[in-house]
Amino acid sequence: MPILDGQVALVTGGGRGLGRSIAHAFAAHGAVVAIDDVYRDENGVAAAGATANEIEAAGGKALALFEDVTTGDGARAMVEATVERFGRLDILVTCAGNVTRGLLHELTEQQWDSLINLHLRGHFLSCKMALPHMLEQNSGRIITVGSRGAFFQVPASKKISRDIRKPPSTAYSAAKAGILGMSTTLAVELWETGITVNCLLPSATTQLFPETGARMVGGVPASASLDPDDIAPTVVYLASPDAADISGKIVYSSGGDLIFYGDQLDVRGSRMIRKLGRWTPEELQEIVPSMVGAGNE
Structure with a gap:
């Protein structure tokens, strides 16, 4: 029996890129798939319709939708x-x-709002509208899409010279960081239900990120493949009944690489010093550089 036999899936942004790969994988593993995507190409061809047609041509069942997830009416x-x-x-x-790429002081309010609305507000509204149905049946799988771009590594101090990987924009990072926080908190909120929430951190070549070069972030070696089809099996598993006990996880997937991250605020793996009493600025002046590694490189 297919791993998703009889399941109904909804994929926002499912007409292109990673969403399209996930929609196809869901259908191939037994689910019926609703694909929501507002994108149309220069000839007016709707991405959602094209992907739905591909799935049905392969013997699956699909529904093309064209709703705007940044509005409550559209998400509903x-x-x-x-x-x-x-x-x-x-x-x-x-x-x-x-x-949208650009430095913070160069971003317009409209560009900021566009990124925050589609990523963060779109996640919020999609989950908000889906949850009553999942709660009624006491079962469901929510997989949000974050990014390692939510957090960027910087040198320990301004005295250390190091090449820094540039973010697409602070708005993109802010939206993705918000998704991470929303996802883990929602998982706790739904902990005693049959609904799980996990956040995917993908690395793939898509229309938004067409670069094909190495993406070494957070100590993760460059992936052997940036094909979005390689990520889809991870999402299929997280969406399956077999993943009923997995919730609140941040999951990196790229090529054959898979990471289940631990608690980002867990003191283990960080440096902590405790003093009985109040620190003075002079004491911190001595202690902090060694804690953050400043001057060690």
């Missing part, structure tokens, strides 16, 4: 259309996203 209509067509909603994957 997307979920309701899925439930009306297929009778329930078991899986939600929130892939819809965009990117």
Whole structure:
């Protein structure tokens, strides 16, 4: 029996890139798939419709939707259309996203709002509208899409010279960091239900990130492959009944690489010093450089 046999999945941003790969993988493993995507190419061809047609041509069942997930009405209509067509909603994957590159002082308010709205507000509204259906059946899988771009490594101090990987924009990082926080908190909120929430950190070549070069971030070696199809199996597993006990995890996937990150705020792996009493600025002047590694490189 296919791992997702009888499951109903909804993938936002499912018409292209990673979302398209996930939609195809869901269908190949037995799920029926609703694909929401507002993108149309220069000829007016809708990405959601094209992907749905591909799935049905391969023998699967799919529904193309064109709702705007940054509005409550759009997100509600997307979920309701899925439930009306297929009778329930078991899986939600929130892939819809965009990117604007630029330094903070160069970003316009409209560019900032566009990124925050599609990534963070879009995640919020998609989950908000899907949850009543999942809570009613006491089961569901939510896979959000974050990014290692939520956090960037910087040298220990300004005295240390090191090449720094540049973020696409602070707005993109802020939105993805918000998604990480929302995902882990929502997992705790839903802990005593049959609904799980996990956050995917993918690394792949897509229309938003067409670069094919090495992406060494956080000590992770460059992936052997940036094909989004290589990430889809991880999402299929997290969406399956077999992953019922896995929730609140931050999961990196790229090529054949897979990382389940630990608690980002766990003191283990960090440096902690405790003093009985109040620190003085002079004491901190002596202690802090060694704690952050400043001057050691």
